[in-house]
Amino acid sequence: MTIEAINEQLLRAIGVGVALLNRETLQFGFRNDTFDEWFSGDTPLHHLQQLFPDLDADAVQKSLLETGRYSSEISFKKKRRTLVIALDFTVAHEDVLVLVCQNITRIKELESMIDSYSMMVERNTRELKREKEQVEKLLLNLMPRSVYEEYKTFGVVTPQLYDPVSVLMLDFVGFTEMVASQDPSVTVTELNDIYTAFDRIGEQFGCERIKTIGDAYITVAGLPDPTPDHAKAIANTAIRFVRYLNRRNLSHPHQWRCRIGLASGSVVGSVVGIQKYVYDIFGPAVNLASRLQEFSEPMQITVQDQVAHVLKEQFKLEEIGPKMIRGFGEQGVWRLADEN
């Protein structure tokens, strides 16, 4: 067998489609087996444009003239499979054009699969992110942000002493009777509205709501970020709680009346529990605020002696006098009034 014959056999058998064309007329001179397998139908077509009607002959000639090459892609159906073939024209001689065709169907199929998969994954990632934000929002309702960050980073929260802070304890008058005498779901809905309003008021003065236990609401100024104005912040918050309830009662059939106690001192804040954790605070200031609240008449604010002295300059305070306070002995007690 001659070298030419071997060459021709090789050319015929390779998995790449090869054809030779007359450069002027774009008539086929030679086509290998692979080429014929892909492109030859029942009637053999002799002209490039008969075979590929979508091909722009002028563009082909122009590109060949400028660079000696032209590349394109065509896709067509063979049975029910879409084949994608890359066409590559090169000028070989003055008058001979070589057309090399590669089957890039698999590449295109894989590209489509990657598109499909990455879209699924991206959608899932978005959903996960949304869920994570939901969880974060929920946890931020349970604890201050700085505590949450610590919890997220280390998985635990070290109890921390905050000193000094001011604590506000609020309790509603006759709540138990209210729940018993009215539709409990209405009562709870209203309680929710009121707590939401309290949260907003507290936020304005830099207070952190710690928790609610039924009809008791506890908020703190000076935690987690210390502030020298914690007593004033808590007094302002307390006055606005009462104002808010007074205004609300004017337009609502259910009358909500509260007692408030204010005390300053130290507290320890920490996450308590492992499975069902809550952020909570402990310390004398919490207990004292709770006792003082009991001294209040409805819609009044009772204040610890020490706090009263800080507030005297800017707030209106009435001295009630010394009282015996369980766990704290005899202490001076004051009433905080709203000047407006």
Place this chain on the structure above:
Amino acid sequence: MAERTLFEKYGGFSKISKIVISFYDILLDNDEVGPFFDSVDMSRMVDHQTKFIASLLGGPASYTDNQLRQLHSHLCIKHVHFDELETVLKDALEKHNVAAEDVAVVVAEFGKRRPLIVR
């Protein structure tokens, strides 16, 4: 810890993609069920197969019963077609050495959808 899905067990997308391609090849050559895809273009079809395999193996795709019913409502799919696709699915999984008990799980998962697809 959540149980590992078959999708993870068999190496995630890099391995599953090979199953998808085999499934696609076998399906196109199959004259019983192939004709359902005669007029579907390539990228849509690959997208369809990727999601199909991923959803059966617990990958990042899932369809609700209603979606499946709606997506197939315009096709006249009979039990014989569904049976044939089950064979195609089995062939593709076995070709990539998915363990027999896992093939059974996937096929059972596939079978659950029968009432939504066949009419």
